[in-house]
Amino acid sequence: MPRSKKTVDDEQDSVRLSAIDEDILTVLLGRELYGLEILDELNPDRPIPLRFSSLYPALNRLELKGLVDWKWGDEMDESGGARRKYYKVTGLGAKTLRSVQEYRMALMLRANGGGLGGAVGA
Amino acid sequence: MKPEDKKCLKQIWLGKILILTGTIGIIITSTIVDVSVALNLYTSISQRSDIRKYSQICPTQSPISTLCNVFEEFITISEKLRKEDVYQLLLIEFLAIGTSFALMIYAFPFSLNSHKSYPLSWSVHLLLPEETIAELMALKRRRQKQNLPQWKLNFELTTEVLLLLWAIHIQVRFQNLSLPPSKKRNID
Numbered sequence: 001m002p003r004s005k006k007t008v009d010d011e012q013d014s015v016r017l018s019a020i021d022e023d024i025l026t027v028l029l030g031r032e033l034y035g036l037e038i039l040d041e042l043n044p045d046r047p048i049p050l051r052f053s054s055l056y057p058a059l060n061r062l063e064l065k066g067l068v069d070w071k072w073g074d075e076m077d078e079s080g081g082a083r084r085k086y087y088k089v090t091g092l093g094a095k096t097l098r099s100v101q102e103y104r105m106a107l108m109l110r111a112n113g114g115g116l117g118g119a120v121g122a
Numbered sequence: 123m124k125p126e127d128k129k130c131l132k133q134i135w136l137g138k139i140l141i142l143t144g145t146i147g148i149i150i151t152s153t154i155v156d157v158s159v160a161l162n163l164y165t166s167i168s169q170r171s172d173i174r175k176y177s178q179i180c181p182t183q184s185p186i187s188t189l190c191n192v193f194e195e196f197i198t199i200s201e202k203l204r205k206e207d208v209y210q211l212l213l214i215e216f217l218a219i220g221t222s223f224a225l226m227i228y229a230f231p232f233s234l235n236s237h238k239s240y241p242l243s244w245s246v247h248l249l250l251p252e253e254t255i256a257e258l259m260a261l262k263r264r265r266q267k268q269n270l271p272q273w274k275l276n277f278e279l280t281t282e283v284l285l286l287l288w289a290i291h292i293q294v295r296f297q298n299l300s301l302p303p304s305k306k307r308n309i310d
Contacts, residue, residue, distance in 0.1 A: 035257040036264075052257060053285030057293050064301040073256075082256035 015065055015096045020050065020058045025067060025089055025097040034073065034084040035059075059087060067093030151218035155211050162208060169197055254286055 017025070027033065027041040035055055043049040062068040073084040089097070250258075258279060265275050 035253065036260050051285060052254065052282055053289040053293075056254065056286065057289050057297055060294050061297060061301060064298065064303070076256065076260075082252045082259065084256045084260075085253040 015067065015092070017096060017100055018058075020054060021062055021067070022097065022100060023050075024055070024058055024062065025093055028068060028087055028089045029094060029097065030089075032071075032086040032088045034086050038087070062093065066090060067096060147221075148219055151215060155215040155218075158211060159208055250283070250286055250290060254290070258282060258286075 023042055023046070024038060027038055033041070035052060039050055039052070039055060059068060059070075063070065067090060068087050069090050070085045070087045073086050075081050075083050261282070262275070262279060265278065270278075
């Protein structure tokens with residue numbers, strides 16, 4: 001039975017994103033990456049570099065909220081036979097991220113508009 | 123995975139099980155001993171108070187009073203014996219704890235050093251999930267390619283391992299209390 005629009009909206013409304021969560025979702029949008037690659041993408045421009053110890057709790061949080069999903073990679077010789085997890089954004093994750101980005105964009109436009117308006121008014 | 127790697131992992135799991143058994147052993151033994159000590163003390167205290175009650179009711183020279191005195195003496199002697207039992211039980215508890223502790227100490231290096239040819243980072247398999255091991259190994263390879271001094275490499279990896287231990291075993295567990303349970307995945 002398909003879920004009503006209200007239920008989906010409620011689910012989306014209840015999802016809250018921290019700054020780290022948002023960064024990770026942005027990096028993962030449209031591609032599959034493993035932990036070290038996520039750090040490589042995030043850290044060059046980040047004022048406080050992320051470590052594995054911050055990344056894994058964030059990924060676990062995002063997974064439990066249904067915003068990211070993962071699959072096992074192949075066994076690698078260079079990692080001693082251990083497998084990597086490849087993470088990707090789910091539909092809900094993409095939707096949530098988009099709504100947060102739209103909100104930020106609207107906020108920025110409003111702030112710029114307000115600034116100009118103030119300048120004109122003065 | 124290579125067969126020798128599987129064998130190594132099996133031994134690591136054996137180590138894990140031994141450690142777990144040791145810990146459970148400590149908990150069960152301590153609980154049993156504590157409960158039996160508490161029951162012993164409770165019984166002796168209640169018996170003594172009963173006898174005293176009877177001896178106070180009876181006249182001083184009556185045969186029942188004499189019988190009560192005999193009983194009290196008997197209780198005193200049995201209390202002494204019980205105390206010895208308690209000491210014995212405590213001794214058993216200490217022995218059990220000591221054995222479990224020794225087992226844990228023995229199990230740990232056994233599982234770590236069973237295959238000397240493997241890098242030390244294999245030992246972290248005992249404590250960290252597979253994906254984090256893969257990431258740490260990849261990081262290690264990358265740093266080795268950068269020709270970093272060995273001490274710096276070791277320091278960085280040790281820091282990462284310690285922080286990951288904290289994050290995965292404590293931070294994530296607390297965090298999960300306020301999050302919905304994991305959904306069934308169909309990505310695999």
